[in-house]
Amino acid sequence: MSGTAMTEASIGIGDQLPSFDVRPDPVQLFCYSAITWNPHRIHYDAPYARDVEGYDDVLVHGPLMGSWLMRLCETWVRPWGRVTSMTYRTVTSVHPGTTLTVGGVVTRGGNAPEAEIWVALPDGTYATQGSVSALISDGASGAPTTAVNDDRPDGGDKR
Amino acid sequence: MTSLLTDEARGWLGAEQTFEPWLVTRMQIAQYAYTLGITDRVHLDVEEARRAGHRDVVAPLGFHLVIRHAVPNLIPISELAEDGGSDDMTPPTTAQRRMAGETSTTFHEPIVAGDEIRLSKRIGSLEEKQGRSGPLVFVGYDLEYRREGSGELVIAERYVRILR
Numbered sequence: 666m667s668g669t670a671m672t673e674a675s676i677g678i679g680d681q682l683p684s685f686d687v688r689p690d691p692v693q694l695f696c697y698s699a700i701t702w703n704p705h706r707i708h709y710d711a712p713y714a715r716d717v718e719g720y721d722d723v724l725v726h727g728p729l730m731g732s733w734l735m736r737l738c739e740t741w742v743r744p745w746g747r748v749t750s751m752t753y754r755t756v757t758s759v760h761p762g763t764t765l766t767v768g769g770v771v772t773r774g775g776n777a778p779e780a781e782i783w784v785a786l787p788d789g790t791y792a793t794q795g796s797v798s799a800l801i802s803d804g805a806s807g808a809p810t811t812a813v814n815d816d817r818p819d820g821g822d823k824r
Numbered sequence: 825m826t827s828l829l830t831d832e833a834r835g836w837l838g839a840e841q842t843f844e845p846w847l848v849t850r851m852q853i854a855q856y857a858y859t860l861g862i863t864d865r866v867h868l869d870v871e872e873a874r875r876a877g878h879r880d881v882v883a884p885l886g887f888h889l890v891i892r893h894a895v896p897n898l899i900p901i902s903e904l905a906e907d908g909g910s911d912d913m914t915p916p917t918t919a920q921r922r923m924a925g926e927t928s929t930t931f932h933e934p935i936v937a938g939d940e941i942r943l944s945k946r947i948g949s950l951e952e953k954q955g956r957s958g959p960l961v962f963v964g965y966d967l968e969y970r971r972e973g974s975g976e977l978v979i980a981e982r983y984v985r986i987l988r
Contacts, residue, residue, distance in 0.1 A: 693859065700856050701890050706908040717907075728893060731927060735884070739885040743864075748931055750930045751927075751931075752926060752929075753926070754925055
């Protein structure tokens with residue numbers, strides 16, 4: 666269990682969400698295909714992805730990038746509220762072995778904070794981008810001041 | 825200008841499909857959490873989840889994607905296409921490829937182990953645009969995830985599939 670080192674802080678425009686890096690590999694793609702019961706070849710059959718679909722390699726699932734964004738947002742809101750809505754779209758296809766940064770920045774403060782969110786490629790361009798709206802729970806604090814968890818989720822991604 | 829959309833395909837606007845309820849289990853939630861590198865114990869340990877005020881192990885935000893992607897593929901393997909995919913309410917076109925467009929999700933309630941979630945899907949929009957590389961069809965699906973029994977709306981989602 667991670668420690669919950671809480672520090673009082675306000676959710677201000679320009680604040681960073683608790684970003685993390687991922688480097689998807691074939692094992693993670695397999696597990697994601699399995700749990701979402703997705704038999705689509707382009708995520709595991711490299712000769713098919715190359716020879717039939719014309720990609721350099723198998724593709725990271727677009728929804729997996731959405732899943733990382735939701736992990737980011739849930740970690741961000743956990744100490745003080747909940748996510749109410751999210752919008753995202755994938756701009757570029759991504760191959761396994763690419764280091765991706767899942768992050769975001771607050772664009773609106775107050776009781777219903779908003780943020781821009783992204784999955785960024787090593788050159789800083791976005792593979793997936795979107796936005797999130799959240800709500801500070803009653804009793805969490807007299808907003809906009811609230812508790813922010815400064816632990817970084819590291820998960821199992823550092824292979 | 826060539827068109828991918830036939831009159832038959834246009835007739836798919838408003839088409840609806842409701843799937844059998846999906847029983848959410850602790851094991852699926854753990855598999856999803858581990859796949860995503862999520863380590864918070866409320867997703868993995870029922871006691872921890874109850875201490876946090878949940879009925880049972882709570883699914884991470886995003887778990888509904890398991891339901892969304894799995895249910896259309898719950899068909900005999902012999903009925904899957906050559907690429908391993910399923911039709912999944914895709915209107916018939918001459919398009920060669922399909923890609924994911926924008927997803928917008930509204931979260932009303934957390935999903936908890938033991939929930940039975942019924943997904944329904946409706947084609948709410950269907951339009952063709954001219955892209956740089958030729959015509960593109962945008963199919964907009966309106967999805968509802970409801971808790972069986974109470975009928976509560978847990979998640980509402982709009983998902984766009986691009987055909988080209």
